[in-house]
Amino acid sequence: MTEPAVGPELLQPREVPLGGQRALMVRRTLPQRARSLIGAWCFADSFGPTPAASARTMDTRPHPHTGLQTVSWLYAGKVEHRDSLGSLAYIVPGQVNLMTAGRGIQHSEVSTEDARGLHGVQLWVALPDASRGTEPLFEHYVPHPLTHGDATVRVFLGELLGLSAPLTTFSPLVGAQIDLPAGGEVRLPVDPAFEHGLLIDAGEPALNGVVVAADQLCYVPKGSDELVIRAGDAAVRGLLIGGEPLGEEIVMWWNFVGRSHDEIVGFRQEWQAEVIAAGDPAGRFGVVRGYDGDPLPAPVLPNAALQPRH
Ligand code: MN
Numbered sequence: 001m002t003e004p005a006v007g008p009e010l011l012q013p014r015e016v017p018l019g020g021q022r023a024l025m026v027r028r029t030l031p032q033r034a035r036s037l038i039g040a041w042c043f044a045d046s047f048g049p050t051p052a053a054s055a056r057t058m059d060t061r062p063h064p065h066t067g068l069q070t071v072s073w074l075y076a077g078k079v080e081h082r083d084s085l086g087s088l089a090y091i092v093p094g095q096v097n098l099m100t101a102g103r104g105i106q107h108s109e110v111s112t113e114d115a116r117g118l119h120g121v122q123l124w125v126a127l128p129d130a131s132r133g134t135e136p137l138f139e140h141y142v143p144h145p146l147t148h149g150d151a152t153v154r155v156f157l158g159e160l161l162g163l164s165a166p167l168t169t170f171s172p173l174v175g176a177q178i179d180l181p182a183g184g185e186v187r188l189p190v191d192p193a194f195e196h197g198l199l200i201d202a203g204e205p206a207l208n209g210v211v212v213a214a215d216q217l218c219y220v221p222k223g224s225d226e227l228v229i230r231a232g233d234a235a236v237r238g239l240l241i242g243g244e245p246l247g248e249e250i251v252m253w254w255n256f257v258g259r260s261h262d263e264i265v266g267f268r269q270e271w272q273a274e275v276i277a278a279g280d281p282a283g284r285f286g287v288v289r290g291y292d293g294d295p296l297p298a299p300v301l302p303n304a305a306l307q308p309r310h
Pocket of ligand 1: 063065070107255
């Protein structure tokens with residue numbers, strides 16, 4: 001039996017407070033009940049624009065990750081990244097910070113006081129089971145803008161239009177910023193083995209005929225070899241994410257991606273024992289140096305067993 005043809009599907013954002021007292025509100029489009037993954041992309045938060053006068057609107061204390069890559073991408077502002085590999089890196093719009101957590105890492109992300117407002121996205125990519133124990137790695141890249149049709153395209157991860165970002169990936173995927181002027185159109189040839197999502201920041205374009213509003217994520221199942229994006233009366237800015245379906249069940253909780261409830265419990269215990277209680281630089285998560293403050297304790301686990309997503 002063949003699967004029924006399914007058209008593009010609109011996924012709505014939900015507001016989530018990030019961090020503690022001076023929480024930054026983010027708009028989360030992945031994961032959600034209707035969809036956990038697009039390719040290996042498993043998490044998408046949009047934030048800002050924050051008021052220009054407010055300094056340090058993002059102050060994410062050192063926290064752990066496992067089994068994933070974090071992708072930080074800005075439309076405005078500046079963010080400082082520190083991690084337990086000793087990396088210190090800044091991003092401004094048009095630059096990507098890619099952190100491969102692999103077996104375990106910790107990092108802090110802070111918007112700097114010289115930034116005028118903050119506006120951007122944080123995305124996660126789940127690592128396939130065969131690669132998720134890899135050593136942690138940090139990479140920074142500035143993609144060259146490419147013109148295709150009426151669009152300006154910045155390929156910040158994976159491959160699109162024959163252009164490949166020179167960053168480490170563990171499954172076939174794409175991440176790119178797409179900009180279109182008002183009334184513009186672009187036809188993007190894509191791999192039909194990929195499923196895709198278009199996360200709109202500005203404008204209200206049609207993607208393969210479906211109108212997508214700001215902060216919506218439009219999902220296109222695999223089988224399409226072309227994505228047609230038409231701008232309406234306003235200029236469009238959005239992110240295209242996609243990839244081959246991961247084809248694995250994952251368990252996501254807090255900042256960890258694993259494969260079972262018990263594995264996540266173990267990651268949490270190691271974080272609490274080695275970092276929050278003891279500060280063991282030889283532990284799984286190492287030590288972040290230069291951040292003004294303490295690492296973030298893990299929340300309490302829910303009573304019910306964590307359920308796998310696919
Ligand atoms: Mn993080």
